[in-house]
Amino acid sequence: MKLWQYLIRRVMLIVPLLIGVSLITFTVSHLVPGDPARLAAGLHASPETVEAMRHRLGLDKPLPVQYYLYMMRLLHGDLGTSIMTRRPVIKDIMIRWPGTIELTTAAMSIIIILGIPLGVISATHRDKLIDHASRIFSLLGVSMPSFWLALILQLIFCKYLKIFPVGYRIDPAIGLRRITGFNVLDSLLTLNFPALVNSIWHMILPAFTLGFQGIATVQRLLRSNMLDSLTQDYVKLAKAKGMPERIVIYKHVLRNSMIPVVTVLALMFGGMLGGTFIIETIFSWQGLGRYGASAIINLDFPAIMGVTLIYAVIFAVANLVVDILYAYLDPRIRY
Amino acid sequence: MPEVLLRVKNLRVNFYTYAGVVKALDGVSFEIYKGEAFGLVGETGCGKSVTAASILRLVDKPGRIVDGEIIFEGEDLLKKSEREMREIRGSKIAIVFQDPMTYLNPVLTIGDQIAETIREHQDLTVEALEIERNEYHNTSAEKPSKKALREAVLRRVEEALKMVRMPDPRVVIDQYPHELSGGMRQRAMIAMAISCNPKFLILDEATTFLDVTIQRQILELVKDLKDRLGCTLMIITHDMGIIAETCDRVAVMYAGTIAECAETKRIFSKPLHPYTRGLLDAIPLPTEDVKVLKPIPGFVPNLINPPPGCRFHPRCPEAMEVCSRVKPELREVEPGHQVACHLYG
Ligand SMILES: Nc1ncnc2c1ncn2[C@@H]1O[C@H](COP(=O)(O)OP(=O)(O)OP(=O)(O)O)[C@@H](O)[C@H]1O
Ligand code: SF4
Ligand SMILES: [Mg+2]
Numbered sequence: 001m002k003l004w005q006y007l008i009r010r011v012m013l014i015v016p017l018l019i020g021v022s023l024i025t026f027t028v029s030h031l032v033p034g035d036p037a038r039l040a041a042g043l044h045a046s047p048e049t050v051e052a053m054r055h056r057l058g059l060d061k062p063l064p065v066q067y068y069l070y071m072m073r074l075l076h077g078d079l080g081t082s083i084m085t086r087r088p089v090i091k092d093i094m095i096r097w098p099g100t101i102e103l104t105t106a107a108m109s110i111i112i113i114l115g116i117p118l119g120v121i122s123a124t125h126r127d128k129l130i131d132h133a134s135r136i137f138s139l140l141g142v143s144m145p146s147f148w149l150a151l152i153l154q155l156i157f158c159k160y161l162k163i164f165p166v167g168y169r170i171d172p173a174i175g176l177r178r179i180t181g182f183n184v185l186d187s188l189l190t191l192n193f194p195a196l197v198n199s200i201w202h203m204i205l206p207a208f209t210l211g212f213q214g215i216a217t218v219q220r221l222l223r224s225n226m227l228d229s230l231t232q233d234y235v236k237l238a239k240a241k242g243m244p245e246r247i248v249i250y251k252h253v254l255r256n257s258m259i260p261v262v263t264v265l266a267l268m269f270g271g272m273l274g275g276t277f278i279i280e281t282i283f284s285w286q287g288l289g290r291y292g293a294s295a296i297i298n299l300d301f302p303a304i305m306g307v308t309l310i311y312a313v314i315f316a317v318a319n320l321v322v323d324i325l326y327a328y329l330d331p332r333i334r335y
Numbered sequence: 336m337p338e339v340l341l342r343v344k345n346l347r348v349n350f351y352t353y354a355g356v357v358k359a360l361d362g363v364s365f366e367i368y369k370g371e372a373f374g375l376v377g378e379t380g381c382g383k384s385v386t387a388a389s390i391l392r393l394v395d396k397p398g399r400i401v402d403g404e405i406i407f408e409g410e411d412l413l414k415k416s417e418r419e420m421r422e423i424r425g426s427k428i429a430i431v432f433q434d435p436m437t438y439l440n441p442v443l444t445i446g447d448q449i450a451e452t453i454r455e456h457q458d459l460t461v462e463a464l465e466i467e468r469n470e471y472h473n474t475s476a477e478k479p480s481k482k483a484l485r486e487a488v489l490r491r492v493e494e495a496l497k498m499v500r501m502p503d504p505r506v507v508i509d510q511y512p513h514e515l516s517g518g519m520r521q522r523a524m525i526a527m528a529i530s531c532n533p534k535f536l537i538l539d540e541a542t543t544f545l546d547v548t549i550q551r552q553i554l555e556l557v558k559d560l561k562d563r564l565g566c567t568l569m570i571i572t573h574d575m576g577i578i579a580e581t582c583d584r585v586a587v588m589y590a591g592t593i594a595e596c597a598e599t600k601r602i603f604s605k606p607l608h609p610y611t612r613g614l615l616d617a618i619p620l621p622t623e624d625v626k627v628l629k630p631i632p633g634f635v636p637n638l639i640n641p642p643p644g645c646r647f648h649p650r651c652p653e654a655m656e657v658c659s660r661v662k663p664e665l666r667e668v669e670p671g672h673q674v675a676c677h678l679y680g
Binding site: 232233234236237238239240241242243244247251252255256259329330331332 | 391393421422423424425426429430432434437438439440441442443444451452455456511513524527
């Protein structure tokens with residue numbers, strides 16, 4: 001099968017995925033206790049107002065009917081109106097998704113930039129001091145909850161050292177024209193250097209917190225893969241051919257050891273999307289995670305549904321990218 | 336008197352394992368003459384691969400060369416720096432291993448794996464400049480362009496693949512190991528080994544995993560390459576049949592020692608060491624029924640606590656009292672025929 005045929009098939013598979021995700025989210029979010037009509041109408045509204053609100057939101061209809069109507073509107077690109085913001089959910093999402101993509105991309109970059117070298121150093125300096133140090137670091141990484149880490153980092157770097165800002169994506173005093181919604185990209189496009197520095201500055205702490213566990217995971221996995229690969233016969237042959245250490249490690253060993261790491265990176269991306277709910281909230285980051293978190297607190301059904309569906313799409317696309325990368329790394333895989 | 340290419344003298348290799356010190360090579364000595372095909376034969380675990388690894392100075396981790404000399408072209412390889420050894424590996428001394436599936440890197444193309452050897456060891460400036468001049472019509476170039484260099488390497492890769500009679504070399508260059516058959520993979524590994532015109536080529540069980548027809552083809556190829564390239568061969572095997580077909584001289588190894596060393600004809604016509612005799616009895620003659628194959632009784636000894644004296648004495652039908660006490664030295668009993676056995680001293 002050709003790559004493009006495979007791509008088309010994979011993209012089409014996203015449709016049943018979305019139906020499944022929407023069904024589950026719809027059911028679960030309507031089964032949790034709480035009355036969104038009451039929340040929307042206000043705590044002091046009269047029962048009549050609440051009933052009117054319930055009717056207006058369509059919450060008085062049976063669940064299957066509600067789901068059917070929702071899906072029909074979804075086909076026309078209508079995700080309903082948010083109960084919290086009273087704006088179309090699709091608009092809310094359009095404003096916020098670049099923030100989340102920017103944050104997760106930054107976190108992913110940090111994982112790759114730190115995790116891979118740490119793994120390589122650990123493996124090539126096995127049982128030396130530097131290996132122990134980076135293993136302790138990764139042990140901390142996998143055992144520290146991210147919300148706790150976020151608070152500690154905020155305390156140290158924002159409150160005491162005052163190096164990093166506490167929250168938001170950019171200092172509001174810096175004007176930045178919105179083109180794509182990606183701050184880094186927009187500041188590059190408008191050649192706005194202060195905005196570029198400022199938005200990267202805002203990104204470092206939340207991205208690091210979001211990626212911290214990932215760094216540790218990649219480091220550990222890569223270390224053990226490389227140690228395993230170093231004992232393989234093809235390494236013996238590479239050495240017997242007189243290949244220098246550098247080529248043995250970076251060409252023969254690393255390439256083979258990266259294959260499982262790429263799979264884990266894909267899984268991690270999903271975990272990170274979940275993590276944005278907490279991290280974006282703690283760092284007041286204007287993105288889908290924070291939006292989703294307050295939607296859950298406010299039982300804002302249309303917003304919850306919208307965020308979930310968008311996350312499912314992002315996750316599916318990320319997986320697709322990884323699968324293609326995987327085929328590039330491992331020639332034994334063909335579609 | 337033929338010229339000696341490689342002289343291994345009193346080589347000792349230990350593996351320091353948790354279970355104890357494995358004395359894998361216990362004073363191995365032999366000489367290989369320029370241009371000959373030398374065989375190293377013995378049961379599994381007797382130290383053939385460790386001997387080969389020692390020559391390349393690539394003994395695996397818990398192992399260490401503790402004593403001896405390996406004189407190649409008059410210089411002791413054990414005294415060379417790691418850097419000097421790296422220049423020798425793959426260029427002057429090359430090796431072909433037994434299982435091309437695991438020894439070839441699964442994620443790199445065959446062409447890439449051959450090319451990296453050439454790039455590492457060969458200066459192709461002259462060839463590349465020629466390409467630059469004749470094909471890119473760039474007569475003023477003093478240094479070849481990257482493109483011309485790449486082309487020069489590619490041609491050498493193709494040449495190597497043609498040397499091993501690889502079908503469709505141009506296609507194979509871009510293929511991955513899993514896309515080739517076992518025989519083709521072994522040809523690719525041989526192409527890699529000969530790509531820098533080595534003086535000395537070691538084949539460690541290079542045909543063991545191949546079926547009989549392909550095994551025959553590969554052996555023919557190796558003999559042919561030896562003549563065309565003028566290199567010296569060391570053929571490691573546990574198969575006396577292969578030795579008979581391909582080798583000029585042979586050393587029989589037993590439990591980390593050389594038991595006997597002589598011309599192949601002589602070993603087959605007049606084996607002296609009881610172990611060699613047992614080995615020859617153990618190969619079925621084509622006329623014989625395979626059922627009458629006579630295995631040597633007993634087990635290969637454990638090399639952590641090897642038997643004292645002659646390591647073969649617990650299995651030797653002719654063992655004497657002295658055998659369990661004194662280690663027999665390898666000595667020449669007739670011109671060109673060395674044996675390590677108390678029966679001949
Ligand atoms: N990594 C290792 N750790 C411990 N002992 C080892 C190691 N490698 C080899 N040995 C020891 O060295 C001895 C010789 O091994 P070697 O691989 O040279 O045997 P061989 O003659 O090549 O056998 P085969 O026909 O199976 O390839 C073995 O008996 C084993 O005990
Ligand atoms: S030295 Fe003794 S035990 Fe060893 S082979 Fe000769 S006769 Fe047998
Ligand atoms: Mg072996």
